[in-house]
Amino acid sequence: MFLPIHLISISFLFKYVLSEDILLPSFIMNNQSFSTSSSSSSFYLCHLHQLKNSKDFFLQGYNIINGENTGNVHHLLLYECSIKDNLIYSGLCGMYNAHFMPSSVYHHCQTRIIIAWAQGGQLNYNYPTDTGLKMNTYTQLLLEVHFESSIPYNHSIGIHLRFYPLDKKPKYEIGILTLGTLVHSSLFLPPRLNTIRFPTYCxxxxxxxxxxxxxxxxIFSILVHAHRRATRIILExxxxxRLIDQNPxxxxxxxxxxFKKPYPQxxxxxxxxxxxxxxxxxxYSQAIYGGYNSNDEMCQAFLYYYPKIESFPLCLSLPVYKNKHLLNNKQKWTNKLSLSIKYELESNINHLSLCGDNIYINNSNQTIFHKKFYQRSMQNIPQYSYTYVHFSSFFYVIIIFLLISTIYCYLLAKKHLHSFSNGGTLSSSTN
Structure with missing residues (x-):
């Protein structure tokens, strides 16, 4: 009696719950171009994956494959390519390795982020009820994995996708909006400082x-991303x-x-x-630049939301500094210099807005980004106060001398008071 019911449930599962794995292939490690770059502090590996869906479908969620091997994975991203051409590529990627990649892959497959994972993040992710991430017919996806300086032999990191076909279309389509600034941006952090504030805008x-x-x-979920020097991230x-305040x-x-319902809107x-x-x-001796490597810095956030807005995966800003010549490491850093540049950075009011879809048009260098220059008034920037006092070695000598003198005077006074209490006088001689 129970056997038919069991078979029916299995057929229902196969009909409505499908899956697909996207893994970094092991043959990437045999690539000669990779071995010449493995000495860098970190590196990017990418793999293009062609979905074989003959009709649109929606992702229910995903999980990271071989999550136990993610200890040396900096981040993992999944991009949706913006063209339907059958592209083929597996190997080094990222801005620093653009010359290794076919131009069509670099221009059209590092645009729309649809899944973002960073070190220490959850390995399983389910979208809210009645929502799904749409995958168009025969979509190509680019898996990008940023490794630290070492990599395990069993590096088969990837994403396991869970989806259902079009006849199970959800009520809402999910979108992912990336905030912050460009990875290789004008972010600059002078050394020897406890706190540096770096704002970006949508x-x-x-x-x-x-x-x-x-x-x-x-907005039902947010992932913020930075590197080792970040101490706090706020989205306002x-x-x-404040929508979020990750402190620390x-x-x-x-x-x-x-977030729980009702979601922030x-x-x-x-x-x-x-x-x-x-x-x-x-x-102590080097400022930190914005960049891809783990020793550089970033400032980004990924907003998971519904319903989706077409051609709006990015809403970024780029600070434009008046005294850009100050932002370099070709100088002898002192505390005073770091503080002066910190003031230049935090009082900056000039920003370039970048929003829209970073899709290259007709194999040209033009995209459909919306670009606009802004000058924000200082009154709209919350004031941040700080106090710094430089203590020289001479100052510490004086402190130690005063401390020793105080202890000596205390012991001397205690000795005389003890003598007086035993019938003595405060003077050692009499008239």
């Missing part, structure tokens, strides 16, 4: 353009209304933040500010 003009007709999106809505930010525990009246705080107290 300007109101961008949200007004893409969230037309009073369109509202619901209008009027300093933990590099080895970059987990997705989940964003509309065309909003503006988003992502603020990353850093500490360079243990850097």
């Amino acid at each position: 300007f109101n003009d961008c949200l007004k353009y893409f969230l037309k007709n009073q369109f509202v999106i619901n 809505n209008n009027n300093f209304n 930010f933990k590099y080895h525990q970059q987990e997705n933040i989940y 964003i509309n065309s009246t909003n503006e988003l500010t992502l603020i990353c705080y850093y500490s360079t107290r243990y850097d």
Whole structure:
């Protein structure tokens, strides 16, 4: 009696719950070009995966394959390619390795991030009920894995996708919006400082353009990403209304933040500010640049939301500094110099807005990014005060001398008081 019911449940499972694995192939390790770059502090490996779906489907969620091997994985991203050409590539990737990649892969497959995972993050992820991430017919996906300086032999890191076909279409389609700044940006952190504030913006003009007709999106999850010097990350809505405040930010525990219903909402009246705080107290002779490697820094956030807005995967900003010539390591760093450059950075009001879809048009160098220059007024930037006092070695000598003198005077006074209490006098001679 129970056998038919069991068979029916299995057939239902196969009909509606399908899956596919996207793994880094092991033959990448035999690539000669990779072996010449393995001495760097970190490196990127990519693999293009062609979905064989004859019709659209929606992802229910995903999990990271071989999660026990992610200890030396910095981050893992899955991109949706913006063209339907049958591209083939497996090997080194990232901006520093663009010359290894076919130009079509570099231009069209490192654009739309649809899955983001960082070190210490959750290995399993389920989307909210009645939502799904749409995969178009015969979509190509680019798996990008950023490894630290060492890599295990069993490096088969990948993503296991769970999806259901079109006849199980969810009520809402999911979108992922990337905030922050470009990876290879003008982020610059002077050494020897306890706190440096670095803000980026998703300007109101961008949200007004893409969230037309009073369109509202619901944020159900956020992943913020930075490197080892980050200490705190805040995401604010209008009027300093904080959506998240990761304090402290933990590099080895970059987990997705989940919201409960009712989810935070964003509309065309909003503006988003992502603020990353850093500490360079243990850097003495070198400033830190923005970049890909683990020793560089980043400031990004990935917003998971619904319903999806087409052609709006990115809402970034780039600080434009007046005295850009100061931002270099070709100088002898002192505490005074670090503080002066810190002031230059934190008082900057000039930003370049970059929003839209970073898709290259007709194999040209033009994209459909919306670019606009902004000058923010200082009154819209929350004041951050700090105090720094430089203590020289002479100062410490004086402190030690005063401390010893105080102890000596205390012991001398105690000795005379003891003598007086035993019938003596405060003077050693009499008239």
